[in-house]
Amino acid sequence: MLPEPTLTHYLILSAVLFSIGTAGVFLRRNLITILLSVEVMLNAVNLTFIAVDKFRGTFDGQIIVFFVITVAAAEAAVGLAIVIALFRHKETLNPDAFTSLKW
Amino acid sequence: MLYLIPLFPFLGFLVNVTLGRRLPKKVSGGVATAAMAFAFGYSVLAVYNLLHSAPVDGVRSMESTVFTWISSGRLDIPLSFRLDPLSSIMILVVTGIGTLIHLYSTAYMLEETGSEYARYFSYLNLFAAFMLVLVLGANFPVMFIGWEGVGLCSYLLIGFWFTKPSAAEAGKKAFVVNRIGDFGFILGMLALFATFGTLDFQGVAKAVAALPPGTGEALITGITLLLFLGATGKSAQLPLYVWLPDAMEGPTPVSALIHAATMVTAGVYMIGRNAVLFSHAPFTLDVVAVVGVATALMAGTIGLVQNDIKRVLAYSTVSQLGLMFLAMGVGAFGAGIFHLYTHAFFKALLFLGSGAVIHALHGEQDIRKMGGLMKALPITFQTFFIGTLAIAGIPGLAGFFSKDEILWKTFSSGHTILWAVGVVTAFLTATYMFRLTFLTFYGERRAAPEPHATDHAAHPPSPAASARQADHGHGHDHGHGKHLHDAPSAMAIALIVLAFGSIVAGYIGIPAVMWKDGNQIEHFLDPSFEAHGVAAAAAEPVAEAGEDHASTEWALMGVSTAVAVGGWLVAWFYFRRKPSAADAMARSFAGIHKLLLNKYYVDEIYDRLIVQPIKAISSGVLWRAVDAGLIDGTVNAVGLVVRGWSAVLRRLQTGSMRAYAMSLFLGVVTILGYFLWR
Numbered sequence: 060m061l062p063e064p065t066l067t068h069y070l071i072l073s074a075v076l077f078s079i080g081t082a083g084v085f086l087r088r089n090l091i092t093i094l095l096s097v098e099v100m101l102n103a104v105n106l107t108f109i110a111v112d113k114f115r116g117t118f119d120g121q122i123i124v125f126f127v128i129t130v131a132a133a134e135a136a137v138g139l140a141i142v143i144a145l146f147r148h149k150e151t152l153n154p155d156a157f158t159s160l161k162w
Numbered sequence: 163m164l165y166l167i168p169l170f171p172f173l174g175f176l177v178n179v180t181l182g183r184r185l186p187k188k189v190s191g192g193v194a195t196a197a198m199a200f201a202f203g204y205s206v207l208a209v210y211n212l213l214h215s216a217p218v219d220g221v222r223s224m225e226s227t228v229f230t231w232i233s234s235g236r237l238d239i240p241l242s243f244r245l246d247p248l249s250s251i252m253i254l255v256v257t258g259i260g261t262l263i264h265l266y267s268t269a270y271m272l273e274e275t276g277s278e279y280a281r282y283f284s285y286l287n288l289f290a291a292f293m294l295v296l297v298l299g300a301n302f303p304v305m306f307i308g309w310e311g312v313g314l315c316s317y318l319l320i321g322f323w324f325t326k327p328s329a330a331e332a333g334k335k336a337f338v339v340n341r342i343g344d345f346g347f348i349l350g351m352l353a354l355f356a357t358f359g360t361l362d363f364q365g366v367a368k369a370v371a372a373l374p375p376g377t378g379e380a381l382i383t384g385i386t387l388l389l390f391l392g393a394t395g396k397s398a399q400l401p402l403y404v405w406l407p408d409a410m411e412g413p414t415p416v417s418a419l420i421h422a423a424t425m426v427t428a429g430v431y432m433i434g435r436n437a438v439l440f441s442h443a444p445f446t447l448d449v450v451a452v453v454g455v456a457t458a459l460m461a462g463t464i465g466l467v468q469n470d471i472k473r474v475l476a477y478s479t480v481s482q483l484g485l486m487f488l489a490m491g492v493g494a495f496g497a498g499i500f501h502l503y504t505h506a507f508f509k510a511l512l513f514l515g516s517g518a519v520i521h522a523l524h525g526e527q528d529i530r531k532m533g534g535l536m537k538a539l540p541i542t543f544q545t546f547f548i549g550t551l552a553i554a555g556i557p558g559l560a561g562f563f564s565k566d567e568i569l570w571k572t573f574s575s576g577h578t579i580l581w582a583v584g585v586v587t588a589f590l591t592a593t594y595m596f597r598l599t600f601l602t603f604y605g606e607r608r609a610a611p612e613p614h615a616t617d618h619a620a621h622p623p624s625p626a627a628s629a630r631q632a633d634h635g636h637g638h639d640h641g642h643g644k645h646l647h648d649a650p651s652a653m654a655i656a657l658i659v660l661a662f663g664s665i666v667a668g669y670i671g672i673p674a675v676m677w678k679d680g681n682q683i684e685h686f687l688d689p690s691f692e693a694h695g696v697a698a699a700a701a702e703p704v705a706e707a708g709e710d711h712a713s714t715e716w717a718l719m720g721v722s723t724a725v726a727v728g729g730w731l732v733a734w735f736y737f738r739r740k741p742s743a744a745d746a747m748a749r750s751f752a753g754i755h756k757l758l759l760n761k762y763y764v765d766e767i768y769d770r771l772i773v774q775p776i777k778a779i780s781s782g783v784l785w786r787a788v789d790a791g792l793i794d795g796t797v798n799a800v801g802l803v804v805r806g807w808s809a810v811l812r813r814l815q816t817g818s819m820r821a822y823a824m825s826l827f828l829g830v831v832t833i834l835g836y837f838l839w840r
Binding site: 084085154155159 | 812815816817818819820823824827
């Protein structure tokens, strides 16, 4: 029987998820994977909010989480649309191929 | 309700400026003329009420404040109008003569296209509106609105045919020269406020009258000299008269309006309005008198030899204005305004008459090519002749009374030399005016009417050649080149009314020695030249009409008459009896003749001494050094610095998304680290 998880456990899990997401953003060479990593980061943050709410008995964090989920949905839609457009343009999903936005 | 007087022409302006292009000519001209007629009717009513009001502090005046215009600390300027004897004379002249000129213009400008016609009348209305604001304003800033407004309108009207370079130049010249005078006027106004803390005419007059004798004279002298500089600009006196002769580029009725009813009288009026102030600066008064008489003499001599019918009249205006300033300078404010008033009649008449001649001759302005028009243009001739008699000072007509009054006041105040010069000027006036009349109307026609184009090419050196081209560009579309038509009825009515005025206008100022109730106008005007409610005892009329004075006055009147008739005879001898003598005279005094013909080379001298140096400074220093060097240099330097830094900083923008994400991440880590471990 595992011990009852405390706030610290949740925060550690959240930190781990966030780190995985961050690492994914920096290390992967595929735009779609990067987007997925961003989602992981967002959900890590969500988890923090929910955990803190649960242990303090408040609801503020949950409200923020609703907003985050909504924005994340929108972001995913826009992000994927852009990815498709980029793919059609260059036939690749490697972010290093898209460096023309500079002086 | 005094504001209605300038409002009428202003409404006329609004109608013509907005709808004018779509209105038929009859309507746009009719609206403009009706607006002026209404203003005249209302002015008559207002003056009638003024005459029947009870005097307060020895003066009748009406005031109407429309609203508070500027209120800031000590500065309190209402937009208010004041009607007193002085301004009532002025509004009657402006609206009365103005109405006739509008009426005349409806016929004179008929050859213009519909939109040009409306544009012309909108300017004309605006001109009159501003002039009425000028003369009705109860304080300096309100007067200044009108002051600047007439300057603007003169620019617009002189340059009415702006496609012609000389007209555009003339308009510009009038505007720039006026600005120089306005500069003095503004400075004088500011100094006045700094000194007395008020800009109301009556307030200033009271403050000045309350000064103990002998104090503040230097300051007041400075202020009045600055104001007088403004007056020389508006009223075409030395050294700023140069714009007026060039103003002949405008349509002839405009010249009549500028010369008779509006604009040039502003300077004389302004001095009369501030009579109390000027009286406290004897030095300024001397300057005014000397400048006036010098201008009168100079313009009179130039007028003797000019060959353009309108230019002769222009110089005669400058000369007559000089006489008005002479009157102002010797303290005879009433006489000066009286001459202003009579002059308005005959100068308007003469200009409109010359316009009728030019109209009949399809734009010909050179009197050497005229002659013998007496029979062809009977109405024009008769009215023009009356105008000539009046301006020459033939007894019984308007000009005699006012001019004689000025000369008498000059003499009786002890300025004998100025009087002598004034008499010479009067002689010159009679001579050049009769010369003009003889050359235009008597004898035989010296040149057949020609079509414009060939006429223009045939006489390139004539100064009038370029002017005539546009002042009536309608000659070619008249099929009947040979037929001379007298003034159309609208023009004839204006001429006849003005001729009548030129005869009778003087009788309200008939000298006291002739009739014991004489000098009505001066008694009427005198309260305007005093500070009301202050030391009424000091303003007690001095009983000057002693017996010996009377005989002197009669004698001087004889001199004036002799001089006028003498000028007539001289002109008759040289230009009727023996025209060859005039040429012989011109040849034997070739140097002087050339000097006069070239107007003392004043334009050339100004060009060399002022215009060219300013141009050189502008292009050498202001343009090349200051503008191109300093200002552009600063701007370019700023640009270069920014560009240099950008060349370095733009290396950061790689376009690689992951690099941006990394810098963002590192930034967050740094900031968080700072807060965690500080």
